[in-house]
Amino acid sequence: MxxxxxxxxxxxxxxxxxxxxxxxxxxxxxxxxxxxxxxxxxxxxxxxxxxxxxxxxxxxxxxxxxxxxxxxxxxxxxxxxxxxxxxxxxxxxxxxxxxxxxxxGYLSDVARLELALRHAYHAADSTAIDPQVLAIAPEALMASRLEFAPAMRLLRSPWPIHAIWRFNTEDGAPKPEPEAQDVMITRPEYDPVPQLLPPGGADWVAALQSGATIGAAYEAAAEQTPDFDLGATLALLLQGGAITSLTEQGQDNEPTRLDP
Known part of the structure; x- marks a missing residue:
């Protein structure tokens, strides 16, 4: 048989x-x-x-x-x-x-975070942009677009998933407080790192991922979070090596891509 x-x-x-x-x-x-x-x-x-x-x-x-x-x-x-x-x-x-x-209720979102960390670990390598590339005129910068490393991940949750993860992985981490948290995962070196985003940060990054310019993404984030701090979120992206290129809109309206 x-x-x-x-x-x-x-x-x-x-x-x-x-x-x-x-x-x-x-x-x-x-x-x-x-x-x-x-x-x-x-x-x-x-x-x-x-x-x-x-x-x-x-x-x-x-x-x-x-x-x-x-x-x-x-x-x-x-x-x-x-x-x-x-x-x-x-x-x-x-x-x-x-x-x-x-x-x-938080279990599934914590599992999503752990799964995203694993995917980020196995994502393709990339070279981060030199932060000096961003040192252009403010108007030009706001009209530019960003591309991100394959390892970057964005998660949004009504639960304190970053605090729960820290409390269970880091000695002395504070006890989680009941609040919604947005998390961005970057991989600055070999291991992925989950970063807690400030209010409005996830809206800004999500808009950039959809192809919006830095300025348009800022407006979308500020509409939801009037006191959105663009600088703080941009710093997290740069520290995590998450930005791989900047495409600047030239005077002739032709995009100029600036890679590492």
Whole structure:
């Protein structure tokens, strides 16, 4: 009897399923115990991968609860790639849909932050712009556009996700206060860094990502946050090496791109 790939896959990821009938080892013996060992090793490896990918979630829930969640997640969302860096991409949505965790509304957004940090770590390399490139006439600067490093990520949440992340990763970090927080992830060197954005900062960066000029993005941010501090957010971008080029609009209305 031939075992289909779907049967094998389903049994491999669910310890509650029977070993597929007709499954044999290399010596034509019933797979039995060997299959159970293999199935257990796969589950353990994927559970460990979830702990490594979402350490703050694991800390918030506890090891035993995280192990249980990883098992449920594994059966509902089996791996779609042999690369473990991609495993867990749907975990934030999975957490948001868990009725038993509805009283911990911040969990899914904290998971989004951890996932974004992982994606930023694996993003393509880039060269940051020299800050001196921005030393042009104010009118020209406001009419210019920026391009960003592939590693940069922007997250917005009604929860204090940056404070929760810090409290669970840094010794002596202050206890989170109930407030909405916007976070920008940059990768100035080898490891990504989550930065708390000032009010209006996320609106400005999001507008720039959509292709707006610095000035138009500022107006959009100031409309929502009248006291928006452009300088503070720009400084975070420069410190994080997140700006890779500036395209200046010339007098002939032809754009001039200034790369590193």
């Amino acid at each position: 031939t075992v289909s790939q779907d049967e094998f896959h389903a049994a491999l990821l669910d310890p509650g399923r029977a070993i597929p009938e007709g499954l044999c080892d290399a010596l034509a013996h019933p797979a039995g115990r060997r299959f159970n060992v293999y199935r257990n090793n796969v589950a353990v490896s994927l559970t460990e991968a979830m702990h490594q990918a979402f350490p703050v979630i694991a800390k918030l829930l506890g090891t035993q609860n995280m192990d249980g969640l990883a098992g449920i997640y594994l059966r509902q969302h089996p791996p779609t790639s042999p690369l473990m860096m991609f495993y867990g991409e749907t975990f934030p949505e999975f957490l948001a849909g868990m009725r038993q965790l509805s009283h911990l």
